[in-house]
Amino acid sequence: MLESLLDGIFNGISIGSVLLLAALGLAIVFGLMGVINMAHGELMMLGAYTTFVVQNGFKALGAPWSDFYIFFALIAAFIVTALVGLLLERGVVRYLYGRPLETLLATWGVSLILQQFIRSVSWQFAAGVGVFCLLFFGALWLISRRPDFEQIRGKAIAIMLPLSGAISLVVSNLLGQTYKFAVTLPWFGTQGVDVTAPKWLRGGLPLGGYQLPYTRVFIIALTILCLFAVFWFLNRTVWGLRIRAVTQNRSMSACLGIPTQKVDALTFAIGSGLAGVAGCAVSLLGSVSSNTGQSYIVDTFMVVVIGGVGKLVGSIVAAATIGIISYVVGSNALAPLVEFSPFLQGLLEFFATASMAKVFVFALIVIFLQFRPAGLFPQKGRTVDA
Amino acid sequence: MSHPSGALSAQPIGAGSDLMLDLTDLNVYYGESHILRSVDMGVAPGKMVCLIGRNGVGKTTLLKTVMGLLPTRTGNIKLAGESIARKTSDQRARMGIGYVPQGREIIPRLTVKDNLLLGLEARPKGSKKSQDIPNEIFDLFPVLKTMLSRMGGDLSGGQQQQLAIARALMGNPRLLVLDEPTEGIQPSIILEIEAAVRRIIQTKGISVLLVEQHLHFVRQADWYYAMQKGGIVASGPTHELSQQVIQKFLAV
Ligand SMILES: Nc1ncnc2c1ncn2[C@@H]1O[C@H](COP(=O)(O)OP(=O)(O)OP(=O)(O)O)[C@@H](O)[C@H]1O
Ligand SMILES: [Mg+2]
Numbered sequence: 228m229l230e231s232l233l234d235g236i237f238n239g240i241s242i243g244s245v246l247l248l249a250a251l252g253l254a255i256v257f258g259l260m261g262v263i264n265m266a267h268g269e270l271m272m273l274g275a276y277t278t279f280v281v282q283n284g285f286k287a288l289g290a291p292w293s294d295f296y297i298f299f300a301l302i303a304a305f306i307v308t309a310l311v312g313l314l315l316e317r318g319v320v321r322y323l324y325g326r327p328l329e330t331l332l333a334t335w336g337v338s339l340i341l342q343q344f345i346r347s348v349s350w351q352f353a354a355g356v357g358v359f360c361l362l363f364f365g366a367l368w369l370i371s372r373r374p375d376f377e378q379i380r381g382k383a384i385a386i387m388l389p390l391s392g393a394i395s396l397v398v399s400n401l402l403g404q405t406y407k408f409a410v411t412l413p414w415f416g417t418q419g420v421d422v423t424a425p426k427w428l429r430g431g432l433p434l435g436g437y438q439l440p441y442t443r444v445f446i447i448a449l450t451i452l453c454l455f456a457v458f459w460f461l462n463r464t465v466w467g468l469r470i471r472a473v474t475q476n477r478s479m480s481a482c483l484g485i486p487t488q489k490v491d492a493l494t495f496a497i498g499s500g501l502a503g504v505a506g507c508a509v510s511l512l513g514s515v516s517s518n519t520g521q522s523y524i525v526d527t528f529m530v531v532v533i534g535g536v537g538k539l540v541g542s543i544v545a546a547a548t549i550g551i552i553s554y555v556v557g558s559n560a561l562a563p564l565v566e567f568s569p570f571l572q573g574l575l576e577f578f579a580t581a582s583m584a585k586v587f588v589f590a591l592i593v594i595f596l597q598f599r600p601a602g603l604f605p606q607k608g609r610t611v612d613a
Numbered sequence: 614m615s616h617p618s619g620a621l622s623a624q625p626i627g628a629g630s631d632l633m634l635d636l637t638d639l640n641v642y643y644g645e646s647h648i649l650r651s652v653d654m655g656v657a658p659g660k661m662v663c664l665i666g667r668n669g670v671g672k673t674t675l676l677k678t679v680m681g682l683l684p685t686r687t688g689n690i691k692l693a694g695e696s697i698a699r700k701t702s703d704q705r706a707r708m709g710i711g712y713v714p715q716g717r718e719i720i721p722r723l724t725v726k727d728n729l730l731l732g733l734e735a736r737p738k739g740s741k742k743s744q745d746i747p748n749e750i751f752d753l754f755p756v757l758k759t760m761l762s763r764m765g766g767d768l769s770g771g772q773q774q775q776l777a778i779a780r781a782l783m784g785n786p787r788l789l790v791l792d793e794p795t796e797g798i799q800p801s802i803i804l805e806i807e808a809a810v811r812r813i814i815q816t817k818g819i820s821v822l823l824v825e826q827h828l829h830f831v832r833q834a835d836w837y838y839a840m841q842k843g844g845i846v847a848s849g850p851t852h853e854l855s856q857q858v859i860q861k862f863l864a865v
Contacts, residue, residue: 472720472731479718482680484706484735484784 234437235560236551241443243550244450247543248508249523250530251453252501254542257531259474260494262320263327265334267527268520269341270499273311274304274506275515276345279420294425297507301449304503312499316492324491342517346417350410355399362391419516428511442511449508453501457539460497470494474537529592535602544603549588557584631694633658633788633820634679639688641671641678648674650844651688656788658693661814661821663831663851665862666840672824673715675840676792679822680712681705693787706735711786715793715824717777721766725757725776728765732783749816750779753809771802778806782813788820789813795827807833826863 249271256264264270278300285296315337323330366387370376403411424442431438461467472480473490481487509519530549534541555561559579565571578587634656641649648671656662666672677683679690681702690698697705706712711732720728729746751758754775760768768776774794781789791810795803807830814821825831832851839847839862847858 468723468727468730469734471723472727475720475722476718478682478702479714479720480731481702482682482706482712482714482718483731483780484703485731486703488701 230436231560231563233434235555235558237434237439238558239551239554240547241439241447241550242554243547244443244447245505245509245512246526246530246550247546248446248450248453248505249502250527250534250542250546251450251457251539252498252505253527254498254531254534254539255457255501256495256498257528258534258537258539258542259470260491260498261327261536262324262495263331263334264315264320264495264498265331265524266315266338266341266520267499267502268522268524269338270308270312270502270520271506271509271523272345272515272517272520273341274308274503275422275510275519276415276420276506277304277307277503278507278510279415279422279515282422294427297425297428297511301504301507304507305500306503308503308506309496309500312502313492313496315499316495320495321488321491338520342520345415345517347413348415349413350406351399351403352413354402354410355395358398359391359395362394363387366391415517417517419514419519421514422510424511446508446511449504453504454539454543457501461539466490466493529589533592533595533602535604538602538604541602541604549592552591553581553584553588556587557581631658632656632691633660633693634822635689635691635694636675636679637689637691639675639678639690640686641674641683642686643674643683648843649678650842652840652843652845654838654845656820656822657836658820659814659818660836661810661823661834662836662838663823663825663834664838664840665825665831667862670840671843672840673792674843676712676714676790676822676824679705679790680710703734706784707737709735709785709787711735711781711784711789713774713777713781713789713791713794715796717770717773719765719768719773719776719780721764723765724761725763725765725768726761728776729757729761729780729783732780735784735786746783750782753782753812754779754805771798774798774802774806775809778809786819788822791821791823791825793824793826795825795830803827803830828859828863831863 252270253264253267256262256267278297281300281303282293282296285293285299315334319333319337320330323333367383370379370383373379428441428445431440432444459467461471469480469485469490470493472483472485473487473494477487480490505523506515506519509515509523526549530542530546533545533549534543556575556578557580559575562572562575562579565575578584632655634654636652636654639649639652639654640647652675654662654664654675664672664675674683678685681697681700681704685698688698689696692705692708692710695708697708700708720731723731726746729750730744733744746761756772757776757779760772765773765776778789778791778794789810794806794810798806810821810823811833813819821834823830823834825834831837832854834851837848837851837854838845839858841862847862
């Protein structure tokens with residue numbers, strides 16, 4: 228009895244901690260900045276693939292190293308996704324501040340691009356993209372140093388875009404013909420890839436009749452660590468103070484001399500980097516494919532919305548609650564409690580699968596939002612307006 | 614209305630080129646409504662200039678334009694001879710403009726101390742930023758000393774106003790821009806704020822551009838500009854402020 232309850236709580240917390248880790252970055256990007264980033268899940272996916280690449284690299288290095296690849300993978304995943312996030316903010320999102328619908332559509336488009344990118348990236352593809360970027364942005368950079376840049380900019384783009392496109396196509400085709408499979412083979416392909424947890428993370432912590440897998444313990448610890456890091460960063464550092472100020476009053480912050488564009492870029496990059504860390508954690512739980520991000524995006528938005536936009540504490544409570552409820556309902560842990568009533572037993576039985584548990588949780592969320600539309604901890608949030 | 618350099622020639626300091634703030638032919642729109650109509654105005658170094666005019670004539674709009682919160686359609690803005698019309702607000706702040714907006718705009722869910730520390734952001738890069746609040750701030754506004762750990766949003770209006778001025782001073786500005794600092798504030802606090810502003814000008818030699826309705830405060834300025842329907846319609850030294858002008862341009 229007690230054991231099954233404990234079991235439910237532990238499992239719920241471990242599910243919740245994955246959710247929370249995934250939602251933490253979103254709580255910053257959506258909660259603090261008010262930006263709806265539909266590509267958040269794909270940033271997680273990139274983090275997971277980064278883990279895969281780092282793992283393979285360390286496997287080649289051999290014994291002592293391959294056991295600790297996970298720490299390097301966490302850092303690499305953070306850096307890679309933070310950089311992609313930075314690119315996304317500078318290249319797309321910043322032009323759409325204050326226009327949530329456009330942001331949603333644009334970032335959704337980016338999410339599709341990232342999924343396809345992971346499926347089809349090969350040496351040939353990478354070389355093509357590399358050549359294109361080199362030519363196009365290199366030319367723009369050269370031109371931007373001329374004094375009449377503003378006037379000839381449009382013309383330069385019109386010339387350089389097809390030109391560098393054509394050259395990069397030719398280069399990548401040539402590569403494909405010369406080296407054949409060696410360069411055309413996709414790096415990851417459409418099939419999922421598997422990250423194997425390091426040796427010391429296999430097995431589990433015996434807990435009564437049940438084993439708490441070490442990977443889950445690791446993820447719970449990682450989540451707590453990330454939470455503290457985020458709290459520390461936001462509340463104890465100069466950049467954290469700037470972020471909090473810009474979140475609450477953008478135009479006055481600018482008038483005080485805070486570089487708001489830099490703050491936006493940094494905030495977005497950190498939120499994205501945390502998605503990468505979450506992706507790294509998720510890769511320990513199962514195989515990773517280009518769809519991995521999609522299975523998390525809805526849940527993570529739920530966590531942020533239920534918690535109350537702009538409230539990290541709310542997200543924590545919401546993630547744990549959703550995690551515990553889904554586990555308890557999904558595994559039918561409450562069945563022994565309702566043995567007296569066949570009807571209730573039947574009802575619980577009905578919801579006792581993963582997908583039905585999800586339906587149950589969503590139904591609860593819909594009801595909850597009827598009563599508390601602003602979430603558990605409402606506050607006057609800000610949306611970034613340009 | 615003559616060009617400010619002409620107008621200011623009556624003042625002891627301030628030929629056109631070495632004005633601290635120099636606005637020429639400023640036209641500003643909200644969407645399609647024309648708010649500022651070819652405004653010319655100047656603030657000489659170390660002087661206090663007051664802009665008066667009835668509600669809704671465009672005084673706040675003018676200050677927001679100076680701060681870069683609103684774009685200019687035509688015209689130029691120069692700070693100490695350098696054009697700032699294309700700089701962003703944060704760049705302007707770091708170039709030495711301290712802004713105290715109408716409504717104070719204290720960051721509500723930051724402590725008074727954090728609000729003050731944000732004032733340091735305007736100091737130029739590389740200048741040593743100690744994370745302490747200099748004593749002169751507390752000399753000017755003693756109330757703030759006891760409230761450092763309170764939330765900015767929990768302060769009274771008068772306290773917030775003092776905090777807003779103190780915050781602007783933290784950045785060591787060359788030009789202090791004040792938008793109705795006495796609005797909705799009891800007379801004794803108004804006197805304190807007035808005295809503080811006077812002391813700032815005397816001890817730090819910074820220039821002040823003030824929007825004000827309170828006559829006693831207006832008279833502290835060296836020079837006034839009167840605004841009507843978005844244009845400057847009168848200007849002169851404040852000791853020449855006639856009863857007629859006061860009645861026409863001050864709401865009180
Ligand atoms: N955001 C806005 N959009 C459109 N029009 C605006 C906006 N803000 C102000 N206005 C208009 O611009 C005009 C000038 O406003 P402004 O705030 O500059 O007046 P003011 O002189 O500061 O008045 P007050 O003494 O009441 O502060 C007003 O007619 C006002 O209605
Ligand atoms: Mg005003």
